[in-house]
Amino acid sequence: MSTQAQSFARQRRLSDLIVNLALLILVLIWTIPTIGLLVSSFRTRFDIQTSGWWWVFPHREWTTVEEIQPGDDLDRDGVMEFAGVSGTFEELRAGIATPDGLRVTWVGNKRLGVVRVQENRWTMRTDFTLENYGQVLAGKTYEIQTAGGETKTVQGDDFTGAFLNSLTVSVPATVIPILIAAFAAYGFAWMNFPGRKFLFTMVVALMVVPLQIALVPILRDYVSLDLNGTFLAVWLAHTGFGLPLATYLLFNYIRGLPRDILESAFIDGASHFTIFTRLILPLSVPALASFAIFQFLWVWNDYLVALVFIGAKPDVQVLTMRIAEMVGSRGSDWHLLTAGAFISMLLPLIVFFSLQRFFVRGLLAGSVKG
Amino acid sequence: MQSTTDYQVKTSGFLDWIALIIGRVLISLIVPVTTFGVLIIGFRWLRDTIPTGTAEKTAVSVVAIVWGVGGAAILYVVSNWLIEQLNTKWVRRLQPFIFIGPAVAILLWYLALPTFRTFRNSLYNREGPLAVTFSTLFSAPGDFFGQLFTNFIGFDNYVAVFAENTMRVAFRNNLLWIIFGATLAVVFGLMVAVLADRSRFENAAKSLIFLPMAISMVGAGVIWNFIYEVKDIADPQIGLLNAIWVGLGQEPQAWTALIKEPWNNVFLIIIMIWLQTGYAMVIFSAAIKGIPEELMEASRVDGANEVQIFFRIMIPYIMGTIITVGTTIVIFTLKIFDIVMVMTGGQFSTQVIATQFYREAFTSNNRGSASAIAIVLLITVVPVMIYNLRQFAEEEAF
Numbered sequence: 001m002s003t004q005a006q007s008f009a010r011q012r013r014l015s016d017l018i019v020n021l022a023l024l025i026l027v028l029i030w031t032i033p034t035i036g037l038l039v040s041s042f043r044t045r046f047d048i049q050t051s052g053w054w055w056v057f058p059h060r061e062w063t064t065v066e067e068i069q070p071g072d073d074l075d076r077d078g079v080m081e082f083a084g085v086s087g088t089f090e091e092l093r094a095g096i097a098t099p100d101g102l103r104v105t106w107v108g109n110k111r112l113g114v115v116r117v118q119e120n121r122w123t124m125r126t127d128f129t130l131e132n133y134g135q136v137l138a139g140k141t142y143e144i145q146t147a148g149g150e151t152k153t154v155q156g157d158d159f160t161g162a163f164l165n166s167l168t169v170s171v172p173a174t175v176i177p178i179l180i181a182a183f184a185a186y187g188f189a190w191m192n193f194p195g196r197k198f199l200f201t202m203v204v205a206l207m208v209v210p211l212q213i214a215l216v217p218i219l220r221d222y223v224s225l226d227l228n229g230t231f232l233a234v235w236l237a238h239t240g241f242g243l244p245l246a247t248y249l250l251f252n253y254i255r256g257l258p259r260d261i262l263e264s265a266f267i268d269g270a271s272h273f274t275i276f277t278r279l280i281l282p283l284s285v286p287a288l289a290s291f292a293i294f295q296f297l298w299v300w301n302d303y304l305v306a307l308v309f310i311g312a313k314p315d316v317q318v319l320t321m322r323i324a325e326m327v328g329s330r331g332s333d334w335h336l337l338t339a340g341a342f343i344s345m346l347l348p349l350i351v352f353f354s355l356q357r358f359f360v361r362g363l364l365a366g367s368v369k370g
Numbered sequence: 371m372q373s374t375t376d377y378q379v380k381t382s383g384f385l386d387w388i389a390l391i392i393g394r395v396l397i398s399l400i401v402p403v404t405t406f407g408v409l410i411i412g413f414r415w416l417r418d419t420i421p422t423g424t425a426e427k428t429a430v431s432v433v434a435i436v437w438g439v440g441g442a443a444i445l446y447v448v449s450n451w452l453i454e455q456l457n458t459k460w461v462r463r464l465q466p467f468i469f470i471g472p473a474v475a476i477l478l479w480y481l482a483l484p485t486f487r488t489f490r491n492s493l494y495n496r497e498g499p500l501a502v503t504f505s506t507l508f509s510a511p512g513d514f515f516g517q518l519f520t521n522f523i524g525f526d527n528y529v530a531v532f533a534e535n536t537m538r539v540a541f542r543n544n545l546l547w548i549i550f551g552a553t554l555a556v557v558f559g560l561m562v563a564v565l566a567d568r569s570r571f572e573n574a575a576k577s578l579i580f581l582p583m584a585i586s587m588v589g590a591g592v593i594w595n596f597i598y599e600v601k602d603i604a605d606p607q608i609g610l611l612n613a614i615w616v617g618l619g620q621e622p623q624a625w626t627a628l629i630k631e632p633w634n635n636v637f638l639i640i641i642m643i644w645l646q647t648g649y650a651m652v653i654f655s656a657a658i659k660g661i662p663e664e665l666m667e668a669s670r671v672d673g674a675n676e677v678q679i680f681f682r683i684m685i686p687y688i689m690g691t692i693i694t695v696g697t698t699i700v701i702f703t704l705k706i707f708d709i710v711m712v713m714t715g716g717q718f719s720t721q722v723i724a725t726q727f728y729r730e731a732f733t734s735n736n737r738g739s740a741s742a743i744a745i746v747l748l749i750t751v752v753p754v755m756i757y758n759l760r761q762f763a764e765e766e767a768f
Contacts, residue, residue, distance in 0.1 A: 015676075016568070023565045026558070027578050030644065034581065036596045036610065052608050053596060160424050168431040172438030179442050180473050187469030196466075199474055204762045206481045208751045210705050212727050212744045214484035216491065216737055221479075230417045231434050240480025247473055272465055273450045301586030303708045304724075308732065315420060320588040324712050327591065334595075341592040345585050352584035356577065360652050 041338035042128040048334045055125045062103060066117040082115050132339035159340050161315070162322040166300060166344075168231055169318055173238035173299045174292055180239065181246035182254075182288065186276050188247070189255040190262060200251070206244040214240070215308050222309065229313035237309055238299050246291055253287035254280060290358040297348050297359075319344040398452055405448050412437045445472075485748065492528070492741035494521045496734075527742035537743075539719050540726045543635050547706055547722065551639040551646075552699045556692065558643065559650025564680065566651075567658055576655065580648035587645065591712035594641050598625045631719040638720060641709050646702065650695050657691040658684065697754055704750055723747055 040053045047055075055061070068082055079086050085096045085104050092106035092115065103118045136159040187193075188200050218237065219228070227233040257280070265275045281288075303320040310316045317325075323340050326333065352359065416434050421427040446468070453464050491498055499521060506514045531537050562579050566572045582590065599609030600622050607613040612622040623629050625637040661684060669679055685692070707724035710716055716725040723743060731740035 019565050019568045020571065023562070023569050023571065023575050026562055026565070027575050030579050030582070030647070032610070033593045033597055033644065034585070037593045040596060048608070050608075051606050052610065052613050054610065054613075161427055164424075164427050164431045168434045171435045172442075175439045176442045179446070180476065183446065183469045184473030187466050187473075191466040191469060193463075193466035193470075199470065201759065201762070202477065202482065203473075204758055205755055206477055207758060208701060208755050209481050209485065210701075210744070210747045210751060212705065212724060213488050213748050214480055216731050216740060216744070217484040217487040218480060230413075231438065232413060232416075235438055236476070237480065240476050243473060243477055244481070271454065271461075272469070273454070276469075297584055301584075301589075303586065303588050303711070304728075311732075320586050320708075323592060324588050324708075327588075327595075327712055328715070337592050337595075341589045345589050348584040348586075349581070352581070353577070356580075360656075 037338055037341060040334070041132055041342045042130070043125075043335070043338075044127055044129050044131070045333075045335040047125055047127060048338070051125060058122055058124045060120050061123050062105075062118040063121045063123060064116045065102070065119050068115040068117065070113075070115055076110050082117070132335045133343070136336050136339045136343065159319070159322065159343055162317055162319045163343065165316055166318040166320075167347075169234050169238075169306070170296055170299045172231070173235045173242075174296045176235055177239040177242045177246050177295060178250075178288055178292055181243055181250050181291075182281065182284065183276070184243075184247050185250035185254045186272075186280055188251050191272065203244050203247050203251075207248060209244075211241045211305070215304075219308060229310050229316055231316070233309050234306065237305050238295075238302070241305070242295050242298065246295065249291055250284065250287055253284055257283055286358065286361065289355065290361045293351060293355050293359045296351060300348055394455060398455055402448055402452060405444055409437070409441050409444075412441070488741045488744050491737050492745050493524060494738050495523050495526075496736040496738050497521045498737045523738070527738045528746070530739060531742050531746060536721060537726060540721045540723050543632065543720065543722050544704060544706075546632060546635050547639055547642065547703045548700055550636060551642045551703050551706075552696060554639075554643045555646040555699050556650050556696050558647040559695070560654050560692070562647065562651045563654035563658055564684070566655065576651065579651055582645045583648045585645070587641075587708035588712050590641050590645055591709060594644075594713070598637060600624045626713050626720070627718045634714075634718055635720055638709055638713055641713070642703065642706060646699055650699065653691060653695050654688065657688040661687050697757075701751055701754060704747065 036053050039056055040048055043053065043056070070076070070080070070082075074080060076089055079088055080092065082092075082104050085098050087096050089106060089110055092104065095103050095105040097103055098117075101120070103120070105116050105118060106113050107116055108114060138160070184203075188196060188203075218240075222228040222233050261279060261283075262275060265279060270278075301320065302318075303324060306318045306321050307324075310318070311321070319340075323337065323344060326337055326340060412433075416430070416437065419430055421430045450465070450468050453461055453468055456464070500517050502514065502517050504514075506517070562575070566575050569575060585593070596608070597610045598612075599607075600612050601607050601609070603616065603622055607616055607622060611625060616622055626634050665683060665687075666679060669683055674682065705724050706722055707728065710720055710722055710725050711728070714720045716722070716729065721729075723746070727740055727743040727747070730736045730743060
């Protein structure tokens with residue numbers, strides 16, 4: 001009996017171990033890309049371009065211990081000898097191992113190159129810097145070495161402006177749809193008017209309509225109204241595209257609130273407007289918060305709507321546009337990209353981690369968004 | 371004596387009443403007009419101000435946020451106040467439209483009407499339909515129909531959409547996205563949910579898998595560049611995948627670009643799986659916790675092993691959730707745009723429906739063809755729409 005219990009306990013421990021191991025592997029795979037970006041954003045431009053970000057961790061790397069200048073009179077077409085090994089130029093270029101574990105390599109061309117004696121050592125590259133962030137935030141200049149060897153001064157990037165634009169787009173584009181949806185949800189849940197069922201059916205139907213359907217007509221309207229490139233245009237667009245889901249979710253919540261609250265308030269002579277602002281809004285905070293986080297992340301991370309409706313105006317550009325543009329035009333400036341991308345993630349990550357519970361609740365309440 | 375006072379009271383009452391009405395009407399006009407005026411002045415100022423320097427820019431941002439949020443709230447307050455000036459009967463009749471009116475108007479403008487407008491555009495060539503003057507319908511019907519059918523090409527755009535090779539590749543790619551992307555996101559999500567449910571580190575693990583949900587697809591593109599980047603074989607690889615690949619003694623590959631299509635699409639799809647698994651996991655996790663413990667215990671007592679429990683008890687129990695999550699992710703994948711746009715720009719045969727739509731609409735300026743693509747996209751989600759409507763009708767919320 002006791003041996004059976006023991007074997008059962010052992011089996012249990014084993015299965016726990018397997019579960020945790022499998023989970024650990026998955027979590028590692030999922031986090032490594034983000035860690036890579038975070039680490040890279042603190043590395044120098046040169047390091048990013050010449051070595052993988054994982055080189056900041058201890059690893060074995062061929063490190064130069066001695067540099068030999070080959071003499072001018074050396075016959076470079078024949079067999080040469082350095083640090084106890086000998087070989088032709090081609091063999092030296094590929095690297096020759098010495099008996100005591102070192103490596104001798106010819107670096108550079110035949111005429112001007114040098115010979116390096118290298119040892120395979122444990123090292124890590126930890127020259128971390130905050131320069132990348134300075135360059136993208138303050139638009140500071142920085143110097144780069146061109147292929148020709150000369151130094152060039154290049155202007156950094158202005159992410160501060162893009163960050164402010166993202167904020168100016170996201171806050172109203174989160175609050176306005178929620179306000180409109182909350183009013184509508186109350187109307188649909190607790191008021192009587194002709195066409196109520198038809199209009200709500202329309203809300204449900206529009207939940208999955210892809211926003212691509214609206215881009216061309218709305219852009220034409222904006223051009224004729226001279227709205228294009230304004231914040232109002234983007235707020236309204238996000239409001240329109242987020243509204244069906246917001247109305248549906250808030251309707252489900254508000255309809256579920258106890259009806260006697262409403263009736264007793266009515267008997268006290270309160271109007272619908274008072275009931276809504278004084279009673280329903282405070283009671284709906286959990287539902288409002290969960291949708292707000294959802295909408296905020298969606299708007300902050302949006303690229304397409306911004307691209308279409310403010311694409312033409314560089315001074316209203318949001319972060320996602322700025323980054324996407326940099327990927328295209330300054331693909332080689334990885335150090336700016338890493339810092340920029342991380343700045344764009346900072347606010348959503350903070351919102352996400354501090355309000356995760358609400359966010360999950362919002363996801364669980366609604367399912368399909370168009 | 372008495373009668374004169376009566377008379378005076380009456381006339382003064384009448385005059386008061388008139389004054390009151392006029393006053394009310396005036397106030398009812400002045401308040402909304404002022405509100406509107408102030409909002410429009412604010413809008414003009416925001417549109418025409420080009421701030422220089424960070425401090426000024428911050429100030430403008432704050433003003434814009436206050437103007438936007440406050441403006442929306444004030445419009446509700448003012449219009450409700452206007453309605454409440456009327457008598458009770460009219461308040462009851464009109465107030466619902468203050469509540470639902472703005473929502474309905476915006477939904478009509480931004481989603482419902484564009485569906486018809488886009489469908490109409492899709493029947494015309496790249497110039498689009500002319501503005502029709504209805505007054506000519508009776509005076510000169512020939513002109514009217516002439517105007518109506520200028521640039522009209524029937525379903526030619528749709529024929530072109532399905533005949534063009536680039537579009538066919540786009541459809542195939544979207545299918546790949548659905549088959550690999552949606553399926554694997556669901557599978558991984560379920561896997562993590564089940565594993566985490568049995569682990570002591572449940573919350574930490576779930577948070578980390580969920581984290582990419584907070585990252586934009588553009589940001590994800592930058593992140594994954596550090597995985598997929600390719601360098602010459604003589605240089606050290608700075609992309610993780612190529613570093614591993616070269617470590618295994620292989621040639622470095624341009625994973626998203628030059629490797630044999632359609633396999634390069636798979637590497638873009640992986641990014642989507644990375645982003646969406648967290649979503650699937652959260653929903654599945656909640657569903658799994660809803661399975662009654664007695665059910666699992668009973669089958670354990672009957673000698674079922676964990677694998678059997680997973681396939682025979684868990685999966686059937688949460689089938690509804692799996693379908694919902696699957697549908698959501700399929701709709702999401704149908705509209706996939708940002709990842710492709712940032713990683714490859716739709717080159718190297720990685721284009722999808724949404725990038726083709728963007729190219730037609732805003733690069734080639736071909737409204738007709740772009741509209742046809744958008745309508746095709748809409749048609750693919752119609753089954754989901756019908757399903758939603760049925761569910762809603764069954765709920766009998768009304």
